[in-house]
Amino acid sequence: MTLKLTGVEHIHANGQRSLAGIDLSVAAGERVAIIGPSGAGKTTLLRILATSLQPSAGRYELLDAQPWALSAGARQHLRARIALIHQAPPLPPRQRVVTAVLAGRLGQWPLLKSLASLIYPLDSAGARSELQRLDLGDKLFERCDQLSGGQLQRVGIARALYQQAEVLLADEPVSAMDPVLAGHTLGVLTREAQSRNVTLLASLHAVDLALEHFPRIVGIRDGRIAFDKATGSVSPEDLRALYANEQLGQTPASSPVGQPLVVQIPRC
Template sequence: MGVALQGVGLIHPGGLAALEGLDLRIEAGERVAIIGSSGAGKTTLLRLLATGLMPTSGQLTLLGEAPTELRAGALKHLRSRIGLIHQSPPLPPRQRVVTAVQAGRLGQWSLPRALLSLCYPLDIDGVEQALAPLDLAEKLFNRCDQLSGGQLQRVGIARVLYQRAELVLADEPVAAMDPILADHTLALLNHLAAQRQVTLVASLHAVDLALKHFPRVIGLRKGRLHFDCPAAQVTQSLLDSLYANDGLDSRPSDAMGSAIDVEATTPWAAQQCL
């Protein structure tokens, strides 16, 4: 079981409706990109899927569980199965990379082992294996304040890889990287997700990268589902309507050039192209 939302809405304490009436299903092992302008609800949706926020209406199911119905212990266990890659990873500046990556499994370890791991690395080889595909193995014992923004984002990705989460949520995971590195990193993240049969949901501003690397693309506009298509079926008119009147130039004019090489995945996704 992956992710299911039925009529999900979320209203912030100030009364602002961030998400409205979302009906969405993501099967286990799917790889999905979420696009839309700033303020469309992409980050809010990811925080909801990470159980950092709870819906104010509708039904949410994650990995076969309804988080709003779980007690504290069961909710903690569910969260240990979900990995969140932040746009700006919350890594303490003086923390070593090995400790930052190892923190991915804190929710799975006993309290004594978790506390010990903060003082002394318990699985150096495992952390190094998580860093190696991201070309960061040599930074194992560097402090986080010695790394660039792009390197910090890759440390955040390595932490989720080390966690071995069943559901990986990525909020603008390559925003601080140059175009070549961003392309390489998304290709790697998709490859590893497919290899491990992990469900991957990523929010991206770069439409060309979403169309190139993700088999399925969801467009959010003002907290509502605007379209849900296999990447190969995302047309220029859909993109124009998604970003209409937003005054954004982050969507490349040749975005559709990346779509024709992307293979459509499930029959369900094809039926939901709005």
């Protein structure tokens, strides 16, 4: 078992509960999409899985260890084995794309090699290879502040792929991309996970993309798991209950920026 949550809860400093009684087990090599309305707790769940947020209660096991029972140093080594893809990658604006991608290995390289690579990229060919998979090979030496939002998301994904992590966690990784590019990018991620037997969990607003690319779907609503099913078993009724009170119609990924979330209920 790659990761296991038992009775996990999270309460914010203001007393608001974002997760309650989460039980979830994911085996090595599984590909799982996490879906649900905005504010359901998807990002909080991924931050806990990435060990960047400590649960308020419950037990979390990751790669045969309990992260919060480890020393800070041991926990940092554990984090080097997982990759978190952010919806808005935290990339310094003046940083070159090649440096951003190579940063995926900073937790694995010796300190001197890491510092040297920040000054002079040590594996430009490796960075270019990952970028080419995402149709960004020509952006290798561009500055991050010269890229669009969708390009920045793909740089963040390239960095995670270059890391060669055992667990890939992705928080709305294609939200700034058009539907065709989003589908292509998720295809790259899922094929990587399948070819290397890597565990992949991704939160997605676009239900159609989740159903197309992932064999297992976890629906979250109000901080609780509403359902956990094989994709073929997810029914329109499951989705309607999950997104109750959300507008129905077009796909969220294609909704104009600043407009209300619109959820398409695909025919299963």
